[in-house]
Amino acid sequence: MSNTRVLITGANTGIGFATAEKLVQGGADVILACRNPAKAAEAQAQLQALGGKGSVDVIELDLNSLASVKAAAVLVKERYGSIDVLINNAGLFGEALYQTEDGYEQQFGVNYLAPFLFTQLLLPALQQAKAGRIIHLASVMHWLGSIKPETFRQTSGSYRAVAAYGQSKLANLLFSHALARQLEGTSVTSNALHPGGVDSDIYRDLPKFQYAVMKPFLIPTSRPANLITKMAVSEEWATRNGQYVSAHMPNWQSSSAKNSKLADQLYLQSMDMVREYL
Numbered sequence: 001m002s003n004t005r006v007l008i009t010g011a012n013t014g015i016g017f018a019t020a021e022k023l024v025q026g027g028a029d030v031i032l033a034c035r036n037p038a039k040a041a042e043a044q045a046q047l048q049a050l051g052g053k054g055s056v057d058v059i060e061l062d063l064n065s066l067a068s069v070k071a072a073a074v075l076v077k078e079r080y081g082s083i084d085v086l087i088n089n090a091g092l093f094g095e096a097l098y099q100t101e102d103g104y105e106q107q108f109g110v111n112y113l114a115p116f117l118f119t120q121l122l123l124p125a126l127q128q129a130k131a132g133r134i135i136h137l138a139s140v141m142h143w144l145g146s147i148k149p150e151t152f153r154q155t156s157g158s159y160r161a162v163a164a165y166g167q168s169k170l171a172n173l174l175f176s177h178a179l180a181r182q183l184e185g186t187s188v189t190s191n192a193l194h195p196g197g198v199d200s201d202i203y204r205d206l207p208k209f210q211y212a213v214m215k216p217f218l219i220p221t222s223r224p225a226n227l228i229t230k231m232a233v234s235e236e237w238a239t240r241n242g243q244y245v246s247a248h249m250p251n252w253q254s255s256s257a258k259n260s261k262l263a264d265q266l267y268l269q270s271m272d273m274v275r276e277y278l
């Protein structure tokens with residue numbers, strides 16, 4: 001993994017942190033893109049203490065703000081020029097209806113639209129590398145979502161957190177597929193995964209009882225971290241493109257996820273939504 005530069009969003013905890021651990025141990029140069037500088041510094045210190053051969057850097061990235069996404073991407077391009085792997089990992093499960101700084105429903109904005117913009121802005125840096133890989137953290141929960149443009153900027157009315165999360169994860173998967181088709185035959189690939197039901201901070205807002213019921217069925221963060229590390233740096237994944245795999249359950253995709261017309265439509269709509277930041 002030496003001389004491989006990997007940027008992981010939301011790497012201060014959970015699946016992102018566990019993946020960073022494996023990559024640091026393998027000697028990669030890792031960039032932690034996080035919203036909370038104190039948490040990021042703590043993660044950086046823990047990762048540096050592993051004594052890997054590569055560097056462990058931090059950049060600030062708040063997916064709640066498209067301006068922050070733009071600033072982070074500009075910094076990455078100026079500071080590094082090229083990156084080998086982008087892991088779009090950061091995400092949240094939002095129980096209540098909130099909006100991002102740009103007025104998007106929070107799960108749609110943070111889990112999907114901001115990573116969409118970040119990826120677009122970093123494509124030239126991935127193309128600068130000998131071979132670039134983009135990895136999207138989707139979810140089996142995409143089955144519970146559908147693409148509803150009227151909810152992208154939802155501010156009121158009935159809100160189903162699971163449906164909104166499902167929409168954002170379906171959008172991650174559709175984006176990965178649309179991008180993979182565009183990148184076919186180039187030096188950059190795009191793939192997605194379901195990490196499993198993973199024991200991480202994502203369940204921090206669940207009632208204690210509900211979490212206690214779920215906990216025995218959750219897998220440790222090391223399981224998806226192993227798969228993501230393979231997708232990021234293994235020879236086996238060097239040319240795989242447009243795939244969806246799972247660290248835990250079967251990697252079945254819903255008919256919406258396989259709908260390339262829907263993927264292309266969402267892609268164009270998303271380009272319009274982020275145009276002023278491109």
Ligand SMILES: NC(=O)c1ccc[n+]([C@@H]2O[C@H](COP(=O)([O-])OP(=O)(O)OC[C@H]3O[C@@H](n4cnc5c(N)ncnc54)[C@H](OP(=O)(O)O)[C@@H]3O)[C@@H](O)[C@H]2O)c1
Pocket residue numbers: 009010011012013014015016033034035036039061062063064088089090091092110137138139140194195196197198199200201202203
């Ligand atoms: N855990 C599961 O069972 C599961 C299942 C399917 C898919 N996933 C997906 O896996 C990915 C990682 O989740 P996880 O389970 O590791 O969750 P986690 O432990 O809660 O970690 C999520 C990371 O995303 C960061 N994040 C949240 N909002 C952000 C924002 N506005 N800007 C930048 N970073 C932000 C968090 O930062 P803070 O620490 O500052 O909050 C944290 O670093 C997510 O995309 C999630 O949807 C998880």
